[in-house]
Amino acid sequence: MKENQQSLLLQSIPRFPPPKGVKLSYGTAGFRADASLLESTMFRVGILAALRSLKTGSVIGLMITASHNQVSDNGVKVADPSGGMLTQNWEPFADDIANAPDPHSLLQLIIEFAKKEEIGFEGRQPAEVLLGRDTRPSGEALLDAAKQGITSVVGAIATDMGVVTTPQLHWMVRARNRGMETSESSYFHQLSSSFRCLMDLKPEERKNNGDDDKLVVDGADGVGGEKLQQFKKTLTGLCIEVRNQGDGMLNEGVGADYVQKEKVAPRGFGPADVGLRCASLDGDADRLVYFSVTSNENNQIELVDGDKILSLFALFIKEQLSILNEGEGEKENGSYQAHLGVVQTAYANGASTDYLKEMGLEVVLTLTGVKYLHEKAAEFDIGIYFEANGHGTILFSEAFLSWLEATHKTLLSTSEGSAKQKAASRLLAVSQLINQAVGDALSGVLLVEVILQYMGWSVHRWNELYHDLPSRQLKVKVVDRSAVVTTNAETVAVRPIGIQEAINAEIAKYPRGRCFIRPSGTEDVVRVYAEATTQDAADALASSVARLVDQCLGSGTA
Ligand SMILES: CC(=O)N[C@H]1[C@@H](OP(=O)(O)O)O[C@H](CO)[C@@H](O)[C@@H]1O
Numbered sequence: 001m002k003e004n005q006q007s008l009l010l011q012s013i014p015r016f017p018p019p020k021g022v023k024l025s026y027g028t029a030g031f032r033a034d035a036s037l038l039e040s041t042m043f044r045v046g047i048l049a050a051l052r053s054l055k056t057g058s059v060i061g062l063m064i065t066a067s068h069n070q071v072s073d074n075g076v077k078v079a080d081p082s083g084g085m086l087t088q089n090w091e092p093f094a095d096d097i098a099n100a101p102d103p104h105s106l107l108q109l110i111i112e113f114a115k116k117e118e119i120g121f122e123g124r125q126p127a128e129v130l131l132g133r134d135t136r137p138s139g140e141a142l143l144d145a146a147k148q149g150i151t152s153v154v155g156a157i158a159t160d161m162g163v164v165t166t167p168q169l170h171w172m173v174r175a176r177n178r179g180m181e182t183s184e185s186s187y188f189h190q191l192s193s194s195f196r197c198l199m200d201l202k203p204e205e206r207k208n209n210g211d212d213d214k215l216v217v218d219g220a221d222g223v224g225g226e227k228l229q230q231f232k233k234t235l236t237g238l239c240i241e242v243r244n245q246g247d248g249m250l251n252e253g254v255g256a257d258y259v260q261k262e263k264v265a266p267r268g269f270g271p272a273d274v275g276l277r278c279a280s281l282d283g284d285a286d287r288l289v290y291f292s293v294t295s296n297e298n299n300q301i302e303l304v305d306g307d308k309i310l311s312l313f314a315l316f317i318k319e320q321l322s323i324l325n326e327g328e329g330e331k332e333n334g335s336y337q338a339h340l341g342v343v344q345t346a347y348a349n350g351a352s353t354d355y356l357k358e359m360g361l362e363v364v365l366t367l368t369g370v371k372y373l374h375e376k377a378a379e380f381d382i383g384i385y386f387e388a389n390g391h392g393t394i395l396f397s398e399a400f401l402s403w404l405e406a407t408h409k410t411l412l413s414t415s416e417g418s419a420k421q422k423a424a425s426r427l428l429a430v431s432q433l434i435n436q437a438v439g440d441a442l443s444g445v446l447l448v449e450v451i452l453q454y455m456g457w458s459v460h461r462w463n464e465l466y467h468d469l470p471s472r473q474l475k476v477k478v479v480d481r482s483a484v485v486t487t488n489a490e491t492v493a494v495r496p497i498g499i500q501e502a503i504n505a506e507i508a509k510y511p512r513g514r515c516f517i518r519p520s521g522t523e524d525v526v527r528v529y530a531e532a533t534t535q536d537a538a539d540a541l542a543s544s545v546a547r548l549v550d551q552c553l554g555s556g557t558a
């Protein structure tokens, strides 16, 4: 590393001393902590993002958000050139620099890493990082720290995209690296035009449905609510009312995480909404769940979670593929047997996995965290991934898309208006609508809505696809959550020694019981998940295992 670069870093590094006695980890989805602890982390991740840009010769994203966490928390995640999550190979470097205790050791780590990764600082195009943040009040100061980190790499450019959803920033990074326009309006334009195209391809008899059929969306009092309120004005054929647009406290009794975990209606929804089709976004709008208020009391809901969204998408895609392949002998006529697969985690409801397998789909389980699901889904021609909490998307391989585009062109010239041509158009429109970089609640909501209209289904009909096994999730606050170590896609705890045997003894008491624990990567808690044949049994199993965790490691249930 040249001297001018070293001295630039040495000038800026001391301005952001790390907090004392705090160990930070890149975790499930970037660094997260109380916002007051994060200035030095932002600055350092800014440096990392600029280095990543130099290494890849591409634009990189840096998003400041703590998603579903309480408003006083904040966090940061990095988007790679494809718009996906930062390559996992760089996570150890992120952990090391975030925790480097003094300027000298930080500089040393950067010099060594740049050498190992063969990052040249001169003679190439300068680094560029696109920055975004959610609506958290701490975001502005943290953005400034990140910018200073970026610009302490010689020549690096920090481009502020303002307050955006996480998926918008990922989309912009991807678009920019493909030579496309990166503005918010181009993002909205892509979503609305592909949505329009899918609406126009509805079966004739369903063409007039939908206009007076309202969807009510809980915006979590975050950035997603604001954006949807703005975006919905440009949509026709869909009536959306947005509540919790940002006047109330972010994520406080609202949002997809709250609705999915507590299984109750969010703030602002009540008896007057019984039976309506409702949806909830999370704090940075990368998660989406649907629900419908079922009773006048206790805010009870029918929850339609990420597993059901995945099932709906899988059904639709499978149907379009079979229309497209109808009557085509394998390998004849250029037909392409697309490899369709779905990816879930251990939190997926057991009934959903059974349902998807019965549909003849290949189902893969990965660790919790989009970075794992996305990677796996990218191995298919069409890979659909969803976490039960509503984070997911549909990935189309380049090879499949090229085939689809060519086939569509041929069909347009030979049999315009045929069922096959329409199926090809629909699949192409889905690939434009659904975010290819990361799960996106705004594009997700549009795809769900258009598929429901295509099928002529109500939210209740959709929810009847299969019946969820009753489940319960709890959090346990412990002294050190890293004391829990898991294996087998997080379903077996190998540490603390003996705890898994005790959990197994509890599980054995319940028919079809399933339960596992794992340390959260976003909150300072151990999570407990339990499933059984009745809600009481799931609740009892979760509580007894939470007690075990507490006795073994902890200090009271969160
Ligand atoms: C059980 C659960 O919902 N876990 C969530 C949560 O991670 P944890 O590591 O469990 O805190 O936040 C992640 C980021 O949003 C999300 O990917 C993941 O699914």
Ligand SMILES: [Mg+2]
Binding pocket: 067, 068, 282, 283, 284, 285, 286, 287
């Ligand atoms: Mg989120």
